[in-house]
Amino acid sequence: MASVLFDKPRLRPSGDLAVLVEYGEGIDPAVNEKVRAAATLLRRNLPEGVLSVIPAYRSLSLRYDPLRTSPERLSIVLDELEGHLREVEIPPPRIVEIPVRYGGEHGPDLGFVAAHSGLTPEEVIAIHAGTDYPIYMIGFTPGFCYLGGLDARIATPRRETPRTLLPGGSVGIAETQTGIYPVDSPGGWQIIGRTPLRLFAPERENPFLYEAGDRIRFFPIPEAQYDHLHQEENA
Amino acid sequence: MDAFRVLAPGSLTTVQDGGRYRFIDRGVPPSGALDGFAYRVANLLAGNPVQAAVLEITLQGPSLEVLCDADMALAGADMTPTVNDQPVQMWRSFRVKRGDIVKLHNAASGCRAYLAVTGGVDVPVVMGSRATCLKARIGGVEGRALRKDDVLPRGAGNLLAAPRRLPYRWIPTYRPDIVLRVLAGPQEEVFQDALETFYDAEFLVTPEADRMGYRLQGPPIHHDPGVPQSIISEPVLPGNIQVPADGQPIILLVEQTTGGYTKIATVVSTELPKVAQAMPGHRIWFKRIGLEEAHALYRNEATRLQEIEAFFTSN
Numbered sequence: 001m002a003s004v005l006f007d008k009p010r011l012r013p014s015g016d017l018a019v020l021v022e023y024g025e026g027i028d029p030a031v032n033e034k035v036r037a038a039a040t041l042l043r044r045n046l047p048e049g050v051l052s053v054i055p056a057y058r059s060l061s062l063r064y065d066p067l068r069t070s071p072e073r074l075s076i077v078l079d080e081l082e083g084h085l086r087e088v089e090i091p092p093p094r095i096v097e098i099p100v101r102y103g104g105e106h107g108p109d110l111g112f113v114a115a116h117s118g119l120t121p122e123e124v125i126a127i128h129a130g131t132d133y134p135i136y137m138i139g140f141t142p143g144f145c146y147l148g149g150l151d152a153r154i155a156t157p158r159r160e161t162p163r164t165l166l167p168g169g170s171v172g173i174a175e176t177q178t179g180i181y182p183v184d185s186p187g188g189w190q191i192i193g194r195t196p197l198r199l200f201a202p203e204r205e206n207p208f209l210y211e212a213g214d215r216i217r218f219f220p221i222p223e224a225q226y227d228h229l230h231q232e233e234n235a
Numbered sequence: 236m237d238a239f240r241v242l243a244p245g246s247l248t249t250v251q252d253g254g255r256y257r258f259i260d261r262g263v264p265p266s267g268a269l270d271g272f273a274y275r276v277a278n279l280l281a282g283n284p285v286q287a288a289v290l291e292i293t294l295q296g297p298s299l300e301v302l303c304d305a306d307m308a309l310a311g312a313d314m315t316p317t318v319n320d321q322p323v324q325m326w327r328s329f330r331v332k333r334g335d336i337v338k339l340h341n342a343a344s345g346c347r348a349y350l351a352v353t354g355g356v357d358v359p360v361v362m363g364s365r366a367t368c369l370k371a372r373i374g375g376v377e378g379r380a381l382r383k384d385d386v387l388p389r390g391a392g393n394l395l396a397a398p399r400r401l402p403y404r405w406i407p408t409y410r411p412d413i414v415l416r417v418l419a420g421p422q423e424e425v426f427q428d429a430l431e432t433f434y435d436a437e438f439l440v441t442p443e444a445d446r447m448g449y450r451l452q453g454p455p456i457h458h459d460p461g462v463p464q465s466i467i468s469e470p471v472l473p474g475n476i477q478v479p480a481d482g483q484p485i486i487l488l489v490e491q492t493t494g495g496y497t498k499i500a501t502v503v504s505t506e507l508p509k510v511a512q513a514m515p516g517h518r519i520w521f522k523r524i525g526l527e528e529a530h531a532l533y534r535n536e537a538t539r540l541q542e543i544e545a546f547f548t549s550n
Contacts, residue, residue: 012421015474015501016529020421027467054260054470056493061470063256066530067537137468139262139493142371146468182262183371202361202373208261 004028009038009078011071014061019071021078022059027148031058032136036213037090038081047077055212056137057146095132096210098180098195100171100218101226102128106194113156113173113190125220127151128192132215133178143182143200143208147216150178162188169195171218180216193220196230237302238352238389241381245297245339250356250375250387251349252288254489255364264490265473266366266374269446269511270347272407273311275540277351279547280308280328280399283392285540287355288365290381292348294514296339297381301331305353306395312345312409312512326401330394345409345512354392369446370490399547405539409512414520416506417476418529422497425462426478432456433499434521438484442515447490449510451519455482456499468495474502476521486510503529505536 005024012020023038024031039055042062046053049069054061062074102125103110114121133147155176163186166172170181172189181187182199195218201207210216221229241248251274254267268274268291275285290297296314308328309316316323317338323329325348331337339348358365358375367375376385426433438453456478458464464480471477475487477496486502487494488510500521502510513519 013418013501013526014421014470014472014498015418015504016526016533017504018472020469052256052259054492056469057467059469061472063259063472066533070530071526137493138260139468139470142258142261142263144262200371202371207258207362212260 004031005034008082011075011078013071016066018061018063019074020059020061024058027057027136029134029148032134032148034085035060036093037085037088038078039213040090041081041084041088047074050074093134094210094214095217096214097217097219098171098197098209099221099225099229100129100193100195101223102193102220104223106226107171107192109159109172109190110192113154113192116156117154119153124154124192127154128173128178129218129220132217135210135212135214135216138212141181141183141185145179145210145212145216147177147179150176152176156190158188159190162186163191166191167194169197169199171195193218194226196226196233198233236388236391237386238305238356239299239301239337239387241383241385241387242298242300242336244381244383244385245292246295247293248297248381249291249367249369250288250358250365250381251291251367252365253286255362255366255368255374257363259470259492262492263362263371264368264492266364266368266446266489268349268366269488270311270349270508272508272536272540273347273511274349276326276401276405276543277308277310277349278355279544280310280326280401281306281351281353282328282395282399283351283353283355285544287351287390288358289352289356290350292339292350294346295341296348298339299337301333301335301337302386303389304330304332304394305389307331307337307353308351308399309339309348310351310401311348312342314339314342314348316340324400326406328395328399330398342514346514347511352389353394354390357388357390368490401543402546405543407508407512411514411517412520413509413513413517414522415509416503416524416529416532417500417521418503418526419500419523420498421475421501422466423499425458425497426456426499428459429456429499433484434523436520438519438521440513440515440517440519444513444515446488448488449486449513451484451486453483456484457482458497464497465495466497468493471498472501474504474507476500476502503532505529505532
């Protein structure tokens, strides 16, 4: 297969305070792996003048202070980093386990997804919970993760009419994507379950359970455990 | 200590500071004062560090009952402020005493005013900032706009030995026609056929203009034939001008971290105060400059703020 990776990172200014650094084309595990490696190295040893490293599917954005650095200097740093991306050991992705109560009131669209896929609800759950999903990017709302790797058998179009309010923790499917709504928000995804975990807890020292590059593993839990965890989380 | 009680909140008054950039990689918008210049100057006028928290006041001002002696200062949009019904000037500090009533009215020019108080507005720091993010419901007062009867505390700080006034040469004027200097891209290449229109045309600020972004109205800016209308979602930053399929540009501001639309250009950071002060119906032209010039503007702006700070501390 032709490589979608670029020979070297391509920089595009995104205004006067940031550059967008692209590592390849498309939504591709190899490209995202490189983004993840570069982000890890950049954060481990933040280059002079760099204020934020924001990884995405196939690129990362660097916010910088123009009084302390420039895109030219960052370009040199990034080219140098290329060599190290191969040498340096990048830690394996962290697996973050997310308990989900599938179906019922918490997953009103599980039946629709099953019917659309020609499977039973139990099969849909087994498939959905049977994969580790890489987090390609976090955005849209605090902690909303763009996940890759949904099994094509359970891919389902969005709802024709989006719901005006989805409770935080809702787990959904839209086309070939799956994800979790961390906070209450409107949304058009097919909701197959809900996690009792609080995925955005601003009062905690670390308000999030995961970052881009980690992997999400869903596992089904019974109603009683959902209630118990939900109480514990919101105590 | 309690600084003031809200008698009337105004149309949209929030606590803001320099923004919350620590978690922009986790979808937490930066928030923060939209007009960074007026925000910093308000603080300097009140004798605060530039990054202290202030009130950002939009269009229609609040009424406040002062609960302890302090210096206040207003910068940005002219909201014809009064203390006990006596006019006070914008871009100057004024001393208030317990029981005084500070009233701001409708913006006579500009759109957003910044009210600084001695010691800064002292709401809890959430994830590294006091800035209100309405979308994530964090920061400020319970993550929301001010309401009647809210009581806001201020930090400790010294009252000024003498009132402060910003010299006229540094006071901006807000006009209904603005030229915004922008940088190309990051996706200019998909708009080759539309670039001439984009840089010639006049765009109107629509009523859909808030801290998330300013939606403009003008001749449609089309993507070149055969080019996808959207891209794989990527980080967006304040000033990015995205163009959805309808061809009407949106200047993104501080309440969004990712986006899937192509961005024809990006407003230079030192020009963002002009956007913050623009109102629906105002007209915008875009002027493309190079990165070197943009960085020169950035350095000039940093120098100007240092000069203003030095002017106050030496006078």
